[in-house]
Amino acid sequence: MSLFQDSLKNQNTMTVAWELVPGKGAREKSQDRVLTSAEKAAKDNKIHAVTITDNPGGNPAILADYLGTEILKLGIEPIVHFSCKDKNKHQMESQLYALDRSEINNLLVLTGDYPEIQDDERRPKPVFDMDSIHTLEYISKMNKGLEIKGRQGPVKFQPTSFFAGAAVTPFKATEAEQVTQYYKLEKKIAAGAQFIVTQLGYDVRKFHEVLQYFRINNFDVPLIASLYILTFGAAKVMNQNQIPGCVVTDKLLRQIETEKSEPDKGTEKRLLRTAKLYAILKGMGYSGVHIGGHNVAYEQVKYIIDKGEELSVNWMEFVSEFNYPIPRGFYYFEKDKNTGLNTDKPVKRDKLPLDAPVGGTYRMSRLMHSLIFLPDKPLYKVMQSLSKKFDGSSLEKPFHKLELLLKVGLYDCKDCGDCALPDLGYVCPMSQCPKNQRNGPCGGSYNGFCEVNPDKRCIYVRSYSRLKKFGEEEQLRGSHIPACNWDLYQTSGWKNFYLGRDHSAVSAAEIKEKKNLV
Numbered sequence: 398m399s400l401f402q403d404s405l406k407n408q409n410t411m412t413v414a415w416e417l418v419p420g421k422g423a424r425e426k427s428q429d430r431v432l433t434s435a436e437k438a439a440k441d442n443k444i445h446a447v448t449i450t451d452n453p454g455g456n457p458a459i460l461a462d463y464l465g466t467e468i469l470k471l472g473i474e475p476i477v478h479f480s481c482k483d484k485n486k487h488q489m490e491s492q493l494y495a496l497d498r499s500e501i502n503n504l505l506v507l508t509g510d511y512p513e514i515q516d517d518e519r520r521p522k523p524v525f526d527m528d529s530i531h532t533l534e535y536i537s538k539m540n541k542g543l544e545i546k547g548r549q550g551p552v553k554f555q556p557t558s559f560f561a562g563a564a565v566t567p568f569k570a571t572e573a574e575q576v577t578q579y580y581k582l583e584k585k586i587a588a589g590a591q592f593i594v595t596q597l598g599y600d601v602r603k604f605h606e607v608l609q610y611f612r613i614n615n616f617d618v619p620l621i622a623s624l625y626i627l628t629f630g631a632a633k634v635m636n637q638n639q640i641p642g643c644v645v646t647d648k649l650l651r652q653i654e655t656e657k658s659e660p661d662k663g664t665e666k667r668l669l670r671t672a673k674l675y676a677i678l679k680g681m682g683y684s685g686v687h688i689g690g691h692n693v694a695y696e697q698v699k700y701i702i703d704k705g706e707e708l709s710v711n712w713m714e715f716v717s718e719f720n721y722p723i724p725r726g727f728y729y730f731e732k733d734k735n736t737g738l739n740t741d742k743p744v745k746r747d748k749l750p751l752d753a754p755v756g757g758t759y760r761m762s763r764l765m766h767s768l769i770f771l772p773d774k775p776l777y778k779v780m781q782s783l784s785k786k787f788d789g790s791s792l793e794k795p796f797h798k799l800e801l802l803l804k805v806g807l808y809d810c811k812d813c814g815d816c817a818l819p820d821l822g823y824v825c826p827m828s829q830c831p832k833n834q835r836n837g838p839c840g841g842s843y844n845g846f847c848e849v850n851p852d853k854r855c856i857y858v859r860s861y862s863r864l865k866k867f868g869e870e871e872q873l874r875g876s877h878i879p880a881c882n883w884d885l886y887q888t889s890g891w892k893n894f895y896l897g898r899d900h901s902a903v904s905a906a907e908i909k910e911k912k913n914l915v
């Protein structure tokens with residue numbers, strides 16, 4: 398029996414998860430505050446679970462998994478944030494076994510924020526071995542009982558019972574960022590996501606947009622909205638894009654600034670604002686809310702729930718109070734003039750301008766691809782027989798060196814051997830994306846630019862724009878690209894492709910499908 402999971406199944410219940418941030422250290426006030434808050438929340442069933450962040454902002458903190466075991470003993474379910482930034486697949490698997498053994502089943506699977514420089518003045522190695530889709534897929538396999546090849550034949554492990562969710566952000570400014578976010582959402586749901594939590598924003602038309610996206614695609618997965626009790630300090634930091642993926646517009650910041658001069662420094666206003674947003678989200682059909690905020694007291698969360706429930710009967714009245722569009726921002730659906738929300742009619746995107754320039758390198762790459770990487774082309778057979786001939790021979794190294802000469806010059810190739818250039822509009826995820834994302838953007842891009850390298854466009858803005866130029870942006874949708882196989886590291890990507898050793902060893906039928914790249 399899970400209060401959290403059961404409440405999500407109950408249409409009449411607005412599921413509430415309260416986000417708690419454990420912080421750095423092991424026996425600090427911040428950990429005590431988390432446990433005290435969880436204890437209070439466990440006393441009544443208004444809050445169905447508490448979520449525990451995993452090194453938020455890329456800063457090290459106590460392991461969420463461990464604090465989760467203490468919280469479970471307090472009588473309330475933890476939802477452990479499980480991110481990809483600091484661990485490879487093996488560490489993930491070990492942690493998942495430990496979580497399963499500790500009967501912690503609720504997970505929020507995230508890409509995670511880029512590791513930050515800390516007290517030792519050194520940035521730790523970003524890992525990102527798997528992305529959230531690979532992780533969800535693996536958890537789904539574990540839930541069925543993992544099967545591996547043992548020395549004496551197949552070995553089957555006990556099924557786990559994880560209830561794993563993922564995140565989506567509807568608060569993106571550009572078409573490329575937003576559409577590729579939704580493409581990635583589809584892959585997360587296909588990989589087994591059992592609930593989805595939105596990123597942070599205050600534009601209710603955007604909250605409604607992702608709900609409409611769920612409806613037109615018949616996603617039978619609960620959608621939970623992130624609510625943040627926004628102080629002026631937090632609003633300023635988010636407005637300056639210092640917390641990846643959290644959007645506070647200038648208009649909202651100015652409004653909160655005026656509230657700062659109130660005797661209670663705007664506390665009543667911000668709690669009421671959050672309660673009204675709760676009411677709107679309940680009214681429009683969200684399954685729940687994920688409430689966060691800095692040093693929030695249990696009583697404040699309780700107020701938001703009670704007031705939100707009370708106001709939800711007239712939720713439409715409050716819609717106009719949350720009109721915080723990103724200037725010139727992209728909306729996926731046409732606006733509903735009556736409600737101020739969205740119709741279910743997607744905007745016509747083919748006439749919209751590209752979000753990134755498409756230069757000669759890509760045109761040349763397309764031509765090269767059409768000549769040597771499509772099975773029905775003569776050069777494909779030549780390259781394939783050369784790969785067979787050179788494989789393991791003394792000519793393999795010069796063949797590989799020639800490949801690197803070209804690919805480092807054109808794409809800053811990192812020699813992973815499991816090349817994803819053809820999948821992503823000839824943008825290399827290993828060199829151009831600090832989080833090596835192969836299946837869609839992380840949530841941190843801002844106005845089309847990268848969370849980690851703000852002077853560079855997000856690779857999905859570049860690849861989407863390149864493919865859209867030729868009417869092929871849907872190539873970024875559909876089945877996901879497997880995680881990079883490090884067994885191929887520093888081996889020839891060309892050879893691995895032609896000999897069917899890399900992730901693109903797909904059926905001739907699919908390669909034929911790619912034929913229309915010409």
Ligand code: SF4
Nearest residue numbers: 830839847848855856
């Ligand atoms: S390139 Fe895009 S997906 Fe990669 S880290 Fe930057 S914002 Fe995220």
